[in-house]
Amino acid sequence: MKIHFIGIGGIGLSALAKFLYNDGHTISGSDIKQTEITNDLALNFGAKITIPHHPDAVEGVDRVIYSAAVRPNNPEYQRAKELGIELLSRKEALKFILGDKEVYAVGGAHGKSTTSAMLASLLPETNALIGAISKEFGSNVRNFPNNKVVFEADESDESFLNSHPYLAIVTNVEPEHMEYYEYDEERFYNAYRNFLFLAKVRIINAEDDFLASLEMESIKLYPSKEIHDISFVLIDGEPHTRFTLRDFGSFDVFGFGEHIALDASLAILAARELGVEMETIRENLKHYKGIKKRFDIIQNSDDMVVIDDYGHHPTEIRVTMRSLASYKKLRGFKRLNVIWQPHKYSRTIDNLPGFVECFEGADELVILPIWSAGELEVDIDLKGAFSRYNLLMADSVRKEDGVVKVIKDRHVIREYDSGLVTAFGAGDITYQIRGEI
Numbered sequence: 001m002k003i004h005f006i007g008i009g010g011i012g013l014s015a016l017a018k019f020l021y022n023d024g025h026t027i028s029g030s031d032i033k034q035t036e037i038t039n040d041l042a043l044n045f046g047a048k049i050t051i052p053h054h055p056d057a058v059e060g061v062d063r064v065i066y067s068a069a070v071r072p073n074n075p076e077y078q079r080a081k082e083l084g085i086e087l088l089s090r091k092e093a094l095k096f097i098l099g100d101k102e103v104y105a106v107g108g109a110h111g112k113s114t115t116s117a118m119l120a121s122l123l124p125e126t127n128a129l130i131g132a133i134s135k136e137f138g139s140n141v142r143n144f145p146n147n148k149v150v151f152e153a154d155e156s157d158e159s160f161l162n163s164h165p166y167l168a169i170v171t172n173v174e175p176e177h178m179e180y181y182e183y184d185e186e187r188f189y190n191a192y193r194n195f196l197f198l199a200k201v202r203i204i205n206a207e208d209d210f211l212a213s214l215e216m217e218s219i220k221l222y223p224s225k226e227i228h229d230i231s232f233v234l235i236d237g238e239p240h241t242r243f244t245l246r247d248f249g250s251f252d253v254f255g256f257g258e259h260i261a262l263d264a265s266l267a268i269l270a271a272r273e274l275g276v277e278m279e280t281i282r283e284n285l286k287h288y289k290g291i292k293k294r295f296d297i298i299q300n301s302d303d304m305v306v307i308d309d310y311g312h313h314p315t316e317i318r319v320t321m322r323s324l325a326s327y328k329k330l331r332g333f334k335r336l337n338v339i340w341q342p343h344k345y346s347r348t349i350d351n352l353p354g355f356v357e358c359f360e361g362a363d364e365l366v367i368l369p370i371w372s373a374g375e376l377e378v379d380i381d382l383k384g385a386f387s388r389y390n391l392l393m394a395d396s397v398r399k400e401d402g403v404v405k406v407i408k409d410r411h412v413i414r415e416y417d418s419g420l421v422t423a424f425g426a427g428d429i430t431y432q433i434r435g436e437i
Contacts, residue, residue: 004058005029006076007067008049009038011131012154013090015140016065016097019129021045022143030057030076036436055079062086065093068157069374091159098164100147101127104270105163107153107195108171108205110316113291115171115263116152118253121288122271122281126150132310133292153195156180160195167273168199169266173210174315179346203270205262219269223262232256232326237300239327248278254290257323264288293430295320299402303418305331306404308433312343312426314354321361324422333420338362339397339406339433341425342370345378356385365389366406366414368396371427397423399435 005017008029014037017027030050031038041047050057055075058064064080064087072078080087104123106116113132120128121136127149128134128142153160153168156177173192181188189210196202196216204211206220221227228244233252240252243261245268253264264285271281290296292308299306307324311317317340328336338359342348348355348370359365367382383393394408404421406414423433431437 001062002026002028002060003063003065004061004076004080005065005067006053006070006074007031008041008047009033009035010067010069011037011133011140013065013067014041015129015131016090016093017041017047018045018139018141019097019127019143021047022127022141028057028061030054036431058083058085063088065090089157091157091162094159094162095164098149098151098162101164102148103151103163103165104149104167104169104274105151105153105160105165105195105199106169106171107155107160107192108169109155109174109176110313110319111171111259111263112152113310114255114260114294115169115267116150117291118264118267118285118288119169119270120150122267122276122284123148123150123274124284124287130291132294135289135292135296136287155191155195158191161191161198163195163198165195165199167201167203167270168196169203169270170196170205170208170211171263171266172205172208176313178350201270201273203266203273205266219273221262221265221269223258223265227258227261227265230258230261232323232330234330239295239297239330249282251282251285253285254288255295255323256327257295257319259319260323295323298434299399301402304402304416305333305420306399306433307420307422308430309422309424310426310430311424312347314351314358317355317424318358320422320424321358324420325361328420331420333418335363335419336361337364337366337404337416337419337421339366339368339404339421339423339429341368341423341427341429341432342382343426344373345370345375345380348380348382349378352380352385356388359386359389362389363419364392364414366392366394366397368394368425368429371425371429373427397429397432398437399433404433 009031021027028048030053032052038049042049058080106112116130117134130152202218230243239256241260293310296308394406396407404416405412
């Protein structure tokens with residue numbers, strides 16, 4: 001089929017496009033701007049990319065799949081409707097994309113991309129469809145000629161209910177994306193309950209309050225009792241977490257933090273349940289190299305390390321800040337400078353007290369304008385809310401010649417040329433801190 005994607009530049013929709021290309025379909029797509037993702041799709045997947053959206057882009061296609069950000073007034077959406085072309089949301093599309101696959105789905109409020117990529121490392125000859133770039137295979141998609149697929153399951157619009165999981169992992173559950181659930185917590189928790197119910201095999205973090213309350217058969221991990229001897233080590237200069245799981249012995253996994261050990265343990269239990277020998281699991285875990293934008297070391301020298309991290313929720317940031325404190329100490333750095341680009345007005349408002357607390361340990365905090373993600377602007381006094389910090393309010397940052405420059409009113413107001421610098425956010429901060437825009 002000829003399948004067109006409206007919003008193809010997003011990490012989730014681009015993964016579906018690549019996956020369908022690998023299944024033999026012809027793909028095309030559009031977005032509001034050209035990015036690394038759209039360039040990759042055009043160069044390596046033969047996709048005709050339209051920038052920006054234009055009604056002619058859907059001419060001659062058999063099916064249109066659109067992202068959650070696309071509204072009914074989108075010109076391509078309207079034209080497809082006029083032409084009678086089948087229109088499917090990303091959520092609806094999962095039914096036909098995954099319907100005949102043996103799906104190993106990973107869900108959770110935090111850690112699902114990491115756990116998905118780890119599981120893909122432990123199951124090296126499975127397809128993978130995840131919401132981040134695995135640095136092991138350099139993509140958010142991996143293709144093999146079989147029907148087994150590691151899938152990152154998204155709860156933000158209940159689309160994980162369309163993933164038909166054979167096996168489901170849930171890392172943790174915390175109310176998020178509540179605007180979609182109309183701030184109805186019962187509906188939110190029921191979505192997770194239904195997701196797990198769909199699976200034949202369930203692997204859960206049994207120290208999560210909600211998951212612990214579920215009365216359904218599952219393989220339970222008790223992190224505080226079953227994960228031992230956690231330590232942080234450098235292997236070939238790269239950060240690794242070393243830990244012991246149950247009586248299975250010691251494991252080394254890329255990344256720093258107790259949460260890394262937890263995510264790896266869930267993936268280990270899943271691979272074991274799927275019949276992989278423990279020694280094979282131990283070796284395959286070493287192939288995991290992290291994922292792009294999660295504790296992603298983009299500059300590494302004796303004097304300075306720059307890290308890009310996708311963390312955009314207080315829980316994620318707080319956990320990463322603990323890892324950064326350990327890494328700072330291990331590397332012998334004196335300062336940790338943090339740059340934060342808040343993501344969405346609704347998330348910032350809903351979680352403001354948590355955000356105010358989660359940056360403890362930063363020697364200096366730079367706050368950039370909120371990345372709206374299409375939301376209407378809301379006035380939030382971030383300068384007042386974060387007054388406890390050594391604070392800089394700025395417009396943007398850029399990296400040039402190994403130096404991170406902080407910009408306000410078109411002037412450089414600070415330069416970081418040493419120490420540990422970390423940027424948090426799910427907007428374009430990843431391109432700013434990499435010097436790509």
